[in-house]
Structure formats: structure tokens, C-alpha cells
Amino acid sequence: MDSRPSLGSLFILLGLISLLVKCYSSSEDNMKTYIVYTGKIINDEASSLIIYQNMLNQVAESNSTSKSVLYHYKRSFSGFAAKLTVEEARRMAGLDGVVSVFPNEKRQLLTTRSWDFIGFPEYVEREYNEYDVIIGVIDSGIWPESESFDDKGYGPPPSKWKGICQSSDFTCNNKIIGARYYRNDYGEDFLKNNILSPRDTTGHGTHTASTAAGNPVSRTSMLGLGHGTTRGGASSARIAVYKVCWSDECQDVDILAAFDDAVIDGVDILSVSIGGKSDDSIHFMDAFSVGSFHAMKKGILTVLAAGNFGPKSSSLTNFSPWAISVAASTMDRKFVTKVKLGDNKIYEGTSLNTFDLQGELWPIIYAGDAPNKEAGFDKDSSRNCSANSLDIKLVKGKILLCEDRIGPSEAYRVGAVGVLVQGQKSLDTANSFPLPGCYLHSKDAAKVHKYIKSRRNPVATIFKTYESNDTLAPMAASFSSRGPNNATPEILKPDLTAPGVDILASWSPMSPISQFHGEKRKLEFNIVSGTSMSCPHVSGAAAYIKSFYPTWSPAAIRSALMTTAKQMSPEKNHDAEFAYGAGQVDPMKALNPGLVYDADEEEYIRFLCGQGLDMSMLLQITESIINCSERGYMIPRDLNYPSFAFKVQRPKHHLNASSKRTVTNVGLAMSTYRAFVTAPKGFNISVTPDLLSFTSLGEKQTFILTINGKMKKSIGSASLIWDNGKFQVRSPIVVFDERAVNGASLYRINYLYIVIFNLLFYITIIG
Numbered sequence: 161m162d163s164r165p166s167l168g169s170l171f172i173l174l175g176l177i178s179l180l181v182k183c184y185s186s187s188e189d190n191m192k193t194y195i196v197y198t199g200k201i202i203n204d205e206a207s208s209l210i211i212y213q214n215m216l217n218q219v220a221e222s223n224s225t226s227k228s229v230l231y232h233y234k235r236s237f238s239g240f241a242a243k244l245t246v247e248e249a250r251r252m253a254g255l256d257g258v259v260s261v262f263p264n265e266k267r268q269l270l271t272t273r274s275w276d277f278i279g280f281p282e283y284v285e286r287e288y289n290e291y292d293v294i295i296g297v298i299d300s301g302i303w304p305e306s307e308s309f310d311d312k313g314y315g316p317p318p319s320k321w322k323g324i325c326q327s328s329d330f331t332c333n334n335k336i337i338g339a340r341y342y343r344n345d346y347g348e349d350f351l352k353n354n355i356l357s358p359r360d361t362t363g364h365g366t367h368t369a370s371t372a373a374g375n376p377v378s379r380t381s382m383l384g385l386g387h388g389t390t391r392g393g394a395s396s397a398r399i400a401v402y403k404v405c406w407s408d409e410c411q412d413v414d415i416l417a418a419f420d421d422a423v424i425d426g427v428d429i430l431s432v433s434i435g436g437k438s439d440d441s442i443h444f445m446d447a448f449s450v451g452s453f454h455a456m457k458k459g460i461l462t463v464l465a466a467g468n469f470g471p472k473s474s475s476l477t478n479f480s481p482w483a484i485s486v487a488a489s490t491m492d493r494k495f496v497t498k499v500k501l502g503d504n505k506i507y508e509g510t511s512l513n514t515f516d517l518q519g520e521l522w523p524i525i526y527a528g529d530a531p532n533k534e535a536g537f538d539k540d541s542s543r544n545c546s547a548n549s550l551d552i553k554l555v556k557g558k559i560l561l562c563e564d565r566i567g568p569s570e571a572y573r574v575g576a577v578g579v580l581v582q583g584q585k586s587l588d589t590a591n592s593f594p595l596p597g598c599y600l601h602s603k604d605a606a607k608v609h610k611y612i613k614s615r616r617n618p619v620a621t622i623f624k625t626y627e628s629n630d631t632l633a634p635m636a637a638s639f640s641s642r643g644p645n646n647a648t649p650e651i652l653k654p655d656l657t658a659p660g661v662d663i664l665a666s667w668s669p670m671s672p673i674s675q676f677h678g679e680k681r682k683l684e685f686n687i688v689s690g691t692s693m694s695c696p697h698v699s700g701a702a703a704y705i706k707s708f709y710p711t712w713s714p715a716a717i718r719s720a721l722m723t724t725a726k727q728m729s730p731e732k733n734h735d736a737e738f739a740y741g742a743g744q745v746d747p748m749k750a751l752n753p754g755l756v757y758d759a760d761e762e763e764y765i766r767f768l769c770g771q772g773l774d775m776s777m778l779l780q781i782t783e784s785i786i787n788c789s790e791r792g793y794m795i796p797r798d799l800n801y802p803s804f805a806f807k808v809q810r811p812k813h814h815l816n817a818s819s820k821r822t823v824t825n826v827g828l829a830m831s832t833y834r835a836f837v838t839a840p841k842g843f844n845i846s847v848t849p850d851l852l853s854f855t856s857l858g859e860k861q862t863f864i865l866t867i868n869g870k871m872k873k874s875i876g877s878a879s880l881i882w883d884n885g886k887f888q889v890r891s892p893i894v895v896f897d898e899r900a901v902n903g904a905s906l907y908r909i910n911y912l913y914i915v916i917f918n919l920l921f922y923i924t925i926i927g
């Protein structure tokens with residue numbers, strides 16, 4: 161017998177092996193979506209697609225699934241997105257004409273008193289031009305039927321508008337003049353929770369768009385709370401919708417595609433309430449930095465949410481120096497929910513409780529005393545009211561005391577009458593629960609627990625929420641991300657702050673008002689919190705400024721907003737300027753800044769050269785071939801920014817540094833400004849020259865600010881004010897050492913509550 165396999169069977173065997181290898185290894189699991197930047201090499205679309213397909217064929221591993229271009233970036237950047245293996249991505253990066261290849265990252269999404277609180281009444285002087293200003297909102301889409309977006313009284317879109325309405329389930333109107341959506345790929349379940357349309361099924365995008373540019377809608381409230389008129393900052397501006405966030409996530413490839421379109425469509429301001437993780441890229445090469453750079457080149461200001469990762473230091477997610485990063489702060493309205501025990505003691509909690517127990521006392525039980533033993537829970541593991549941890553028989557019909565924020569979902573499952581959640585120290589946001597309830601300060605929760613233990617039949621009731629005056633406002637919100645930023649600590653970020661706590665605005669009635677299980681209430685208006693909510697306040701303010709000064713650069717608009725912002729107290733706000741930047745936005749004052757700190761593309765390129773970026777990184781961000789030795793290298797301290805930040809290397813180290821700035825006269829043709837400067841303890845600050853005389857509008861003058869001394873505490877706050885008797889042009893100055901960076905944050909232990917709330921609330925779509 162011949163023991164050798166026949167040639168035929170060998171082939172079959174080889175075929176089987178290769179088939180197995182194919183089935184096994186070409187699984188989609190090894191593939192990731194990458195963005196491939198090609199720089200400006202190709203012009204016409206058909207030929208560039210052929211070239212891209214060729215590149216994909218060249219790098220494809222033999223066992224890989226066939227490759228195709230998922231996205232073709234062609235309008236303001238050049239490049240494409242495709243699914244590649246790690247090896248293919250490596251090969252791709254080595255091809256001629258490829259600038260860089262980077263993996264797609266997933267991002268997160270980050271309300272009527274607010275405008276009045278910042279001194280911007282409904283009937284302000286408005287430019288007729290405001291109808292010509294278009295705010296692009298990159299978010300989770302929009303609820304077009306909302307009254308906030310009614311187009312009564314609006315003429316046709318401005319002639320510069322080149323966008324489209326990519327919707328099958330609604331038509332755009334003269335208020336929402338464009339709408340697109342982006343999603344490069346999705347699984348089977350995706351369509352169960354999403355509609356392939358710019359329609360917003362989550363509420364987030366509707367909320368942000370209405371805050372930036374919604375029409376005034378009177379007599380709105382969330383089931384009676386926050387009653388008043390809701391309105392956008394630029395209430396007659398147009399809205400262009402770019403939906404990139406879905407029920408699960410927002411992705412870089414989609415965000416980049418949205419920027420690519422928006423810039424060419426003709427938007428004036430971009431409002432982006434989305435963020436990544438705080439430890440993301442420090443090279444300005446994420447979708448937000450690249451997208452906003454291109455926008456800046458075209459004269460479009462991008463307004464970004466700073467992030468919801470505070471109060472931890474260095475927790476910013478967005479800090480590109482060509483965009484604005486907006487922190488969140490409180491306003492003078494807070495929501496208070498009272499709890500009364502059988503002993504007549506009353507505690508004040510926080511929530512948006514619209515359910516009425518009518519003062520009736522119900523039995524109250526501590527979650528630790530009601531473990532679901534059948535499911536393996538005991539006293540310790542049921543305290544937090546995690547999923548399935550409680551015994552229905554013991555809790556049903558009672559008020560429940562939980563030790564964790566996730567409690568309301570489980571409380572609803574087991575049929576509790578109400579829920580009290582032990583909060584941490586920071587109770588600065590009010591949440592909706594699917595049943596009567598509130599957060600209690602941990603020391604109050606401890607007293608409630610003590611009362612429960614001390615009685616045979618403990619009882620309690622929870623009252624409806626009422627509004628009260630928060631006289632401490634504005635304060636930086638605990639969840640708002642703090643600087644200094646990790647990439648360029650000597651550029652102060654966030655830039656400024658705006659109301660972002662308990663904001664009432666339009667909502668998608670397809671989405672429940674809270675993310676807790678059992679929440680069934682679907683409303684057209686909702687109260688939520690986050691830098692996602694503060695960001696569109698600044699977008700609206702920026703659009704307002706733009707309507708008066710259509711030719712101002714993004715940097716000039718930002719400067720006007722920053723130098724006129726309402727000063728906040730470094731003593732009362734932990735992390736001082738790193739929490740609130742230049743202060744709280746004041747749109748009316750920003751109309752008359754007097755002087756502006758302007759900056760153009762060239763300025764940012766020299767800054768990027770100074771950051772040591774190599775040619776390919778520069779090409780990726782700027783889309784131009786940059787020779788840094790010709791352009792020059794700028795240190796961050798000298799970037800023409802409306803704020804100053806100085807880092808002291810070691811706490812005991814003597815700082816002797818200076819910053820150069822140029823101001824442009826936009827106030828009165830003939831005027832003289834004098835410098836008034838304060839210095840933090842331990843420092844001297846001087847300005848030369850300290851007198852600037854202007855004889856015409858648009859005239860520029862340069863000065864040097866010099867600082868000398870030693871740190872007394874980890875953050876020192878001061879300011880420079882140029883004053884001509886009519887305008888005060890204020891720049892914050894902050895000096896800090898590594899203690900401020902490493903975050904000896906007093907609030908750190910208290911920080912989870914807000915963050916998890918945000919995860920619950922906003923990640924699912926953002927926040």
C-alpha cells in the first residue's frame with residue numbers, strides 16, 4: 161500500500177486548512193476601523209476612490225475579508241476610513257502618499273433661567289443678521305417637531321448655505337436648514353434602538369440645539385419644574401444638524417466626517433457637546449482637534465464641552481487652542497426635595513421629584529436589611545441596591561434607603577414606594593427618578609439610617625421638589641472637568657464657564673427623561689446637567705457676537721467672550737481658573753470687548769511647530785506641508801491667547817518668565833488703555849509698555865507681561881486688565897505647580913456620584 165497521500169487528497173487537505181484559517185482568522189474581531197490621512201494629493205472624487213481602493217488592495221492580507229472605503233473625506237480633509245488589521249494598518253502607514261493612520265476611537269456625549277442668570281434677557285438688541293448665522297450642532301440629532309425649531313417668521317436659508325437634508329422621516333424647514341447623519345457600521349441590534357435618520361431618539365441633541373439657537377417657547381417646564389420661557393442664545397439663528405451619536409456611542413470616523421461636511425456646508429459656529437476620555441491624545445490629533453482646526457482655517461469657531469470628569473485635576477477632554485472649551489457652573493436656581501421622618505425631623509435632599517405622596521407616611525427600610533438571599537445577596541452586598549440585590553417581599557410598599565446612586569432602578573423593580581439615595585458631598589445636580597425619591601447628603605442619610613435602626617416601625621415621606629435660590633451661584637459644577645490640560649499646561653483651559661446644572665430645554669419625546677429602569681415618562685422638555693449643556697450656551701453667545709461682527713475670526717470671538725466674562729472667585733472654587741477659565745460668559749458685554757487677542761492659522765502653525773510635531777503630524781492637522789524652520793517655533797506662553805498660565809517647575813523654584821501678546825483695537829478708534837495688574841502672593845507681575853495708545857480701528861499693539869517670584873500655594877490667581885475708562889479687557893493669570901496637576905483634589909473622594917450619573921445618563925447616548 162502506498163502510505164503517501166495522493167496529490168489529490170493533499171490539495172483537499174491544504175484547501176481545508178486554508179479554509180479553516182480563513183474562517184478562523186479573518187473574523188471581524190481582528191479588524192478595527194482606521195482613519196487614513198492622505199494629505200491633499202488627489203482632486204477628483206472618482207480617481208481618488210480608485211487610488212484608495214488600490215491602496216487597500218496593496219496592504220490587504222491574503223486571508224483578510226475584501227476591503228472597501230467606509231468613508232471618503234474629501235471636502236475639507238483628504239483621506240478615508242476602512243477596516244484593517246493591525247498589520248494592514250502598519251503596511252498602510254508605510255505607503256507613499258499616506259500621512260498617517262490612526263484607529264477610530266469611541267466618544268461620549270457629554271437647560272430656563274440660565275440666560276437670565278447670566279444677564280442675557282430675552283429682548284436684547286438683535287442684529288437682523290442673526291437670521292444669517294448658522295450653528296452646526298454635531299450631536300445625537302434633533303426632534304424637528306419641537307416648538308423650539310418652528311420656522312414661523314423665518315425666510316429661506318442664507319444663500320451661502322450648501323448643506324442638505326438627509327432625512328426620510330421629516331423635512332427640514334427654515335429653522336432647521338440642514339440635517340445629516342453618520343454611522344459607518346452597526347450590528348443587528350442597532351436598529352432596535354436607533355433610527356437611521358437625523359431624528360434624535362435620545363434627547364441630547366435636541367436639548368443642546370435648543371439651548372444654542374431654539375426659538376423662545378413660553379410656559380414650558382418639566383412637569384411643573386423650572387417653569388418659564390426656554391430659548392436659545394441666538395434664538396433667530398439657523399440650525400444645521402450633524403448626527404454622530406447614537407444610543408450606543410459616537411465614533412471618531414463619524415465625527416470627522418461631520419466636521420468635513422459642516423465646514424463646506426457653510427456653518428458659522430460649530431457646537432460640539434461630545435468628549436473622549438480625559439487621558440486621550442495629547443498631540444491634537446483626535447477628531448475634535450483636527451476637525452476644529454479645519455473649521456478655524458475656514459473662519460468657523462468650534463465650541464467644545466470641557467468634559468464631565470471633574471473635580472479631578474487635569475481631567476479635560478477637549479482643549480485645542482483653536483477651539484473654545486466650556487466648563488459648567490451653577491445658577492441661582494436649585495431644586496430641593498424634603499424628606500420627613502416619623503420623628504418629625506426634616507432633611508433637605510436634591511432631585512426632580514414630581515410625584516406627590518401627599519405627606520402620607522410610609523414604612524421605611526434600609527437596603528442592607530432587605531437582601532435577596534435567594535440570589536446570594538447578604539447585608540453588605542444589598543446596601544447599594546444593585547440589580548437584583550433586594551427582596552421584593554421585604555421592600556414592596558416601603559420607602560427604601562440605598563447607599564448608591566444606582567439605587568432607583570432596583571427600588572423601582574421591587575415596588576418600593578420611594579427611594580432615598582445616600583449621596584456624596586457634592587449634591588449640585590438634580591436627577592429624575594422613576595418613583596418618588598432624592599439624594600441625601602451622606603451625613604443626613606446616616607441620621608435616617610440611625611432613625612430606622614432605633615424604631616420598631618419607622619416611617620417617612622418624600623415631598624414634591626420645589627425651587628429655591630442658590631445664593632452661592634455661580635460655582636463651578638463638581639462634575640465639570642478641570643485643567644491644567646496635559647498637552648499644553650501653559651495654555652489655560654477651560655476657557656470659560658456657562659450654566660450647565662439643571663438646565664431645562666427641549667427633549668426628544670421618544671426618550672425617557674432619565675436612564676433609570678422603570679422610567680416611562682417621555683416629555684418634550686427635560687432638565688439635565690453636564691458640560692454638554694453649558695457648551696451650547698457659549699455657542700449661542702458666539703453666534704450672537706458673529707451676527708454683529710460677521711468678519712471676526714474665531715480667535716477674536718473667543719477673546720471677546722473671555723475678556724468680558726464675569727469674574728469668579730478663586731477662593732470659593734476649588735482649582736480656581738482651572739475650573740472656570742476667564743469666568744462666566746456674558747454675551748451682552750462680549751459685544752463690546754474694546755480690544756481682542758486675535759490669532760490666525762499661521763499663529764497656530766508656529767505653536768504646533770513649537771510643540772515639536774513632525775511633518776506628518778503637522779500635515780495631518782493642517783493639511784499643508786509645513787517647514788517649521790521657516791515658520792518658526794512658538795512656546796505656548798507666547799500664543800496670542802486672552803489668558804496667561806505659568807507653570808513653576810518645582811514648588812520651591814523661582815519663576816522668572818514672560819509672555820508676549822498683541823491686542824487689536826476693535827473699540828474706539830482713538831483711545832488709550834492703561835494696564836492694571838494684580839499678582840498672586842509671592843509674585844511680582846509687570847507689563848511693558850503699560851500704556852497702549854491707538855489711533856485707528858484694527859490697529860495692533862504688542863506688550864510683554866513678566867512674572868517673578870515663588871509659589872505660596874499650588875495655584876495662584878491674578879489678572880491683567882486693560883482699561884480705557886470705557887472698556888475693561890480682563891485676562892486671567894494663573895501660576896501653578898505640579899501639585900495642581902497631580903490633583904491634590906480635596907473633592908476627589910466625592911467625585912464618583914456625578915460621574916456615574918453622567919455615565920448612566922450621557923454615555924448611553926453622552927453628557
Ligand SMILES: *[C@@H]1O[C@H](CO)[C@@H](O)[C@H](O)[C@H]1NC(C)=O
Binds near residue numbers: 186187221
Ligand atoms: C492572516 O493570517 C496571519 C498569519 O496566519 C495572521 O497573523 C493574521 O492575523 C490573519 N489576518 C486576519 C485578518 O485574520
Ligand SMILES: *[C@@H]1O[C@H](CO)[C@@H](O)[C@H](O)[C@H]1NC(C)=O
Binds near residue numbers: 540541544564
Ligand atoms: C457600594 O457603593 C460604594 C460607593 O459607590 C462602593 O464603594 C462599594 O464598593 C459598593 N459596594 C458593593 C457591595 O457594591
Ligand SMILES: *[C@@H]1O[C@H](CO)[C@@H](O)[C@H](O)[C@H]1NC(C)=O
Binds near residue numbers: 492493630
Ligand atoms: C436669588 O437671590 C439673589 C440675591 O438675593 C437675587 O439677586 C436673585 O434674583 C434671586 N434669584 C431668583 C431666581 O429669585
Ligand SMILES: *[C@@H]1O[C@H](CO)[C@@H](O)[C@H](O)[C@H]1NC(C)=O
Binds near residue numbers: 787788789790
Ligand atoms: C526648511 O527650510 C529650511 C530653510 O529655508 C531649509 O534649509 C530646509 O531644507 C527646509 N526643509 C525641508 C524639509 O524642506
Ligand SMILES: *[C@@H]1O[C@H](CO)[C@@H](O)[C@H](O)[C@H]1NC(C)=O
Binds near residue numbers: 816817868
Ligand atoms: C529674569 O530673567 C531676565 C532675563 O533672563 C533677567 O534679565 C532678569 O534679571 C531676571 N529677573 C529676576 C528677578 O531674576
Ligand SMILES: *[C@@H]1O[C@H](CO)[C@@H](O)[C@H](O)[C@H]1NC(C)=O
Binds near residue numbers: 842843844868869
Ligand atoms: C517685587 O518687587 C519689589 C520691588 O521691586 C521687590 O522689593 C520684591 O522683592 C519683589 N518680589 C518678588 C517676589 O520678586
